Every structure is written in C-alpha cells, then in structure tokens.
Amino acid sequence: MTRSKQVGNHKNDKKKNIAKTWKTKRRVKDIDQIHEDMRPENAGRLLKQEIDYDVPGNAQHYCLHCARYFVDLKTLKEHFKTKVHKRRLKQLREEPYTQEEAERAAGMGSYRPPKQIQVQTQEVEME
Numbered sequence: 001m002t003r004s005k006q007v008g009n010h011k012n013d014k015k016k017n018i019a020k021t022w023k024t025k026r027r028v029k030d031i032d033q034i035h036e037d038m039r040p041e042n043a044g045r046l047l048k049q050e051i052d053y054d055v056p057g058n059a060q061h062y063c064l065h066c067a068r069y070f071v072d073l074k075t076l077k078e079h080f081k082t083k084v085h086k087r088r089l090k091q092l093r094e095e096p097y098t099q100e101e102a103e104r105a106a107g108m109g110s111y112r113p114p115k116q117i118q119v120q121t122q123e124v125e126m127e
C-alpha cells in the first residue's frame with residue numbers, strides 16, 4: 001500500500017457558524033419593544049441618533065415602528081408608503097399586553113374595552 005491516507009484537509013472550517021451569525025444579525029425587535037421605543041423619551045433619542053457607520057445610512061434615517069434603518073430620507077419616505085409599514089402601524093395601535101389585561105381575560109376585574117392608541121408615522125423633515 002503506497003497510497004497516502006487522506007487527512008483532514010478542511011481549511012474552511014471557520015465558515016460553519018455562518019447561519020447562526022446571519023440569524024442574529026437579522027433579528028428584529030418585538031412589538032412590545034417597539035411600544036417601549038414609542039415613548040416620547042425613547043423616540044426622541046432613537047430618531048436623533050449619533051452617526052453610526054456600522055448601520056445603513058449611518059443611523060440617520062430610522063423607522064421607529066419597524067425598527068429599521070434606511071440609507072437615506074428618500075428611501076425612508078418610500079418605506080412609509082409600503083404595506084409592511086402600514087401593517088406595522090396597525091399592529092402597534094393595539095395596546096401592549098399587560099398584566100391587567102391578562103387578569104381581565106381570566107374573569108378578574110371589570111370589563112374595559114381594549115384601548116386604541118394613536119400611532120402615526122413619525123415626522124420627517126422636508127428638504
């Protein structure tokens with residue numbers, strides 16, 4: 001037998017975790033996190049972020065309701081007209097799930113119709 005045995009020759013082993021990395025990167029915020037973001041004190045901070053070169057548009061064009069960054073104002077405005085964004089606003093109009101609500105559902109406490117909250121597309125400065 002002169003044939004040499006093939007030994008581990010997988011130089012590219014480092015790419016095996018790529019799926020996991022990608023998943024984490026694409027993770028979006030939950031609705032309740034966005035409700036938090038919509039509080040005036042948080043919203044103001046999110047809409048006026050410092051320049052961050054790691055995110056699209058350097059973090060200057062953020063959609064609060066979808067928790068997404070856009071490359072420029074034009075893209076952001078286009079996004080406001082999309083089905084994705086409108087669906088999200090509708091979703092956000094429902095009151096965040098609370099402990100009180102859970103108790104009401106369980107027959108404790110008095111019935112109160114679900115509160116609708118006003119959700120509007122954030123203001124964008126016109127140029």
Ligand SMILES: [Zn+2]
Binds near residue numbers: 065067080084085088
């Ligand atoms: Zn949006």
